[in-house]
Structures are given as C-alpha cells and as structure tokens.
Amino acid sequence: MSALGQTEAWNDFRADDEPFGPFLRVVLTPAGTGRIHLKLPVRLPKENAEPVAPMKWLRNAAVSVMGMDGQLKTSRDAEGAVPDDEEPVEGAVYYFVAVSAAPHPLEFAVDMEMARARSHLSGSDASSRPRREERLKNELVSRHIHCCLTDVPSNICNPVHIIPFHKGDEWLQLLVESRPRSYDPNLEDLTELDTINDIRNAFFASPNVHAYLGNLQLVIIKTPNGILSTTDIPRDNRILTPDVEFPSDVRFTAQWIKGTNADRAVVPNNSDMSFAKGNGGQLSNPSPLLLEYMFGVALVKHWGYGQDFLGPEHRTNVRRPVSAPLDPTLKRKMREQKAAARGGRTAEGMSQLEAEELVYRLWCASAEGVERRKAAIAEEEAHENFRLDRLMQWRERTLHNNASEDRQSR
Structure with missing residues (x-):
C-alpha cells in the first residue's frame, strides 16, 4: 500500500x-x-x-x-x-x-458562448417509438437469432439499448463527439451514429439478462480495444446452437460488475455474445465507444466515490441536451432516481443519473474531447452566423424594396 x-x-x-x-x-x-x-x-x-x-x-x-x-x-x-x-x-x-497533457477535469472550463445547448433533435419523438423499435427488433433478430448471451428464443427477447432510450438522440450524439478514442488502433466509423435506435446502440436479450444490463450490474466489454486483447479476457465454455457463432476476430464479453452468486446464475461471467451464422458483418456490431461509456458509468455507479465533483462549483460549461419525451413509466423511474440523488448515495452507490453525468463530464474534459467539442461548436457557430447573414440580407432587401415602393407611390 x-x-x-x-x-x-x-x-x-x-x-x-x-x-x-x-x-x-x-x-x-x-x-x-x-x-x-x-x-x-x-x-x-x-x-x-x-x-x-x-x-x-x-x-x-x-x-x-x-x-x-x-x-x-x-x-x-x-x-x-x-x-x-x-x-x-x-x-x-x-x-x-x-500519458498526455490534458486539462484537469476539475479545473477545465469552456467560454460561455461555447456552452449553448443544442436544440433537441426529433429522432426520439415518442410518437415514432413503436415503429422505430419494431424495425430495430427485426434487425436484432437477424443479427442474433435469439438472446445474444443465452439461447432463450427470440419471441420472449427484446432490444436492449446500450445508451437508454430515454436519453434521446442528442445525448448519444454528444457522447460520439466527446472523444476519438485515439488509443484504440481500430477506430470505428461514427459519422452516422446519430439516433438512439441505431442497431449499434443495441443488442438482443431475454428479460432476465435485460434487467441486469439495465441496472449496470452486468456490462459488455469489447476486445480488442487498444488496451485489452481478446486473449486477456477469460472465456466461458458456452455451447452454441447450430444457427449462431462467435466472431473470429472480436469478442463482446459480459462481465459482472456487481452481482451475487444468485445473480450470476442468469449469465455465467465472461460469456461471449453470439451472432447469426453467416452474418459476416452485414449488420453492424454494438458500438465500442458506447459500450465503453456504459462500462465507465457502471463502475462509477456501483463503486465510485468523490461525487462532490458534481457540485455547482465544479461543473464545467459543457453542453447538456434536452431530454427526450418520456412515457409515464420512465418519468416515474427518473423521479425516483432524482430523489435518490438528492438524498445522497443510494444502496447501490451513486445514482445512475449522477454516474452518467460524471463520466460524460470527464470525457469532455479530456484534451481530445475538448478539441472535438470546440470543432463541433465552431461548425455550429459558422452555420448560425451564415443564417444570420442571410437574414440580415433579406431584411435589407425588404427595407430597400419597401422604400422604393413608397417613392413610386408618391
């Protein structure tokens, strides 16, 4: 020690x-x-x-x-x-x-003009949710056939969102902008990862598995990831059905972050995710960046300390998205989580809302996250300036035309 x-x-x-x-x-x-x-x-x-x-x-x-x-x-x-x-x-x-110079997360600040919140995108509109989720479920059935970690049939399985649905499209986009993961030599293409119902933000699981993934007792780690290789993680000797297989060059492994022996009976530790035979990458795999974010959130939620960082005196001026529309069940769950957060640490540790906020802020405070957000905001400002210039030109033309009409009428 x-x-x-x-x-x-x-x-x-x-x-x-x-x-x-x-x-x-x-x-x-x-x-x-x-x-x-x-x-x-x-x-x-x-x-x-x-x-x-x-x-x-x-x-x-x-x-x-x-x-x-x-x-x-x-x-x-x-x-x-x-x-x-x-x-x-x-x-x-x-x-x-x-290993490289970076702004300290507790000292990092952004100019106020860079802290403008973007307007909420409509991709997670509650009215379109059933249609989008049905399409997502069909894609996941094609990718996994049945539960990706067990052999439970597809008729009782459901999509599991890595970033929860209620976080909305904008939250997912801010995470994508937050850093390029330069320590990973196999960077994924994130240019079109912009909606919460993207297949890269989901996998297919039975209700029991879904519950443990949802409360982040169980997480998925992708290897290789720039730090861990596929051989650094133990393998569970799961016997597959004939219609699915494990990928040969990549692993998506379920690991218990906090669970009793009874919990772990649902999914053996270090179980690998299976995919439909012959899929061959036709349908995109889960996003390593989103999986890594939720891994960090799980660690902070269950085992993190130092949440005083979340106090107003330490809050950085990072953009905060507007929440997506919530159904009554999600609203009730969010109210319960907020109440737990106000009351201090829950029995599980930090509330999930606190953990999500903290990990996002830390990601934004990395040197790479700062540069990516500056570039994104600069692009937004350029677009806004262009819009304002066009508006001013239109107003000047309108005033000029009105003045001309007045002179002609006299």
Missing part, C-alpha cells in the same frame, strides 16, 4: 459493500481537487482478466471512466507503471496518471 493509502482516511464505507470485499482503490484525479476514486472488489480484475492481465483490466476501467489514456502507478511520481500481470491485493492503492 502507498504512503497515502496508509495515512489518509477514505470516506467510502458502506455496509452494503462488505459482502463483495476485500477491496482495492484506483485514484483517478489528483489529491486536493475533490478526488474521484473507485473502491473495487479485488475479485473484479482477478475474475475478469487472465492472470497475465489484471492490471490491464484495471487500466481499461480507469480509461473508461476518465476518457483518456493513462498508466497505473503505485504513486503519482513513480517512475514506471504497475506490471500488467501484478496480482491485485487487498488494500492496494493505484493511481491513474494520464
């Missing part, structure tokens, strides 16, 4: 965590700045990575929350990173240190 870990009190005790211990800590932000850290069960990197890669799994976890590449060290001024195969131990404290 580092000197800081030995001497500093950690305000992160919750009785409901104890069955999942022992724990280690990954400190994500520098001390003295409203430090954000993950208090993770030691079992997570042990169970979710091969013996050669537990520290790579922890590094991938930190990157998913922070939105920038970095190293894990035993202290911030340590010369080298922790070896990939070092075994995690109870009480250890690791520090995430960015």
